[in-house]
Amino acid sequence: xxxxxxxxxIKPGRMEECHAVFERSCLPAFDAVAIRMxxxxxxxxxxxxxxxxxxxxxxxxxxxxxxxxFKIEPNWVAAKTRMNGDFPWEKTAARVLAPTRYSPxx
Numbered sequence: 001x002x003x004x005x006x007x008x009x010i011k012p013g014r015m016e017e018c019h020a021v022f023e024r025s026c027l028p029a030f031d032a033v034a035i036r037m038x039x040x041x042x043x044x045x046x047x048x049x050x051x052x053x054x055x056x057x058x059x060x061x062x063x064x065x066x067x068x069x070f071k072i073e074p075n076w077v078a079a080k081t082r083m084n085g086d087f088p089w090e091k092t093a094a095r096v097l098a099p100t101r102y103s104p105x106x
Contacts, residue, residue, distance in 0.1 A: 001056055001106065002063060003038070003097040008051040014088035015048050021088065022053075025079035030055070033069035034062070051089070063096070 010018050022040065030037050036056040043050050057063040070076055099105045 001099065002059060003099075003105070004055050004057070004063065005095045005097060006053050006055070007093045007095075008089040009091035010049045010051055011088055011090050012049065015042075015051070018051055018088040021079055021083070025075045029070055029073040029075040029079075032073050032075065033066050035066045035070060060096075 008018070027037065029035075038054040038056055040051070040053045042052075057066060
């Protein structure tokens with residue numbers, strides 16, 4: 001099992017829009033392409049510009065397949081079309097994490 005931590009910097013005043021995109025479009029797309037959602041978070045106290053989520057995959061090959069499928073998944077394609085390139089986020093970063101031999105998340 002591997003995990004991917006994705007961190008987004010949200011444009012000022014657009015956090016609710018970001019939540020709507022994930023809730024209405026990304027979650028159904030993730031389900032359709034076997035991206036296992038583990039959770040979404042905002043920092044405390046909320047700053048309105050930081051958003052993170054964690055997903056899981058069986059292995060690196062499954063991760064590659066899932067993200068390739070996500071890019072063409074109809075829910076995500078429709079969301080991108082509606083946003084017309086004006087995403088509520090301005091920066092994203094992803095980090096793939098592998099559990100240590102003693103991690104409960106193995």
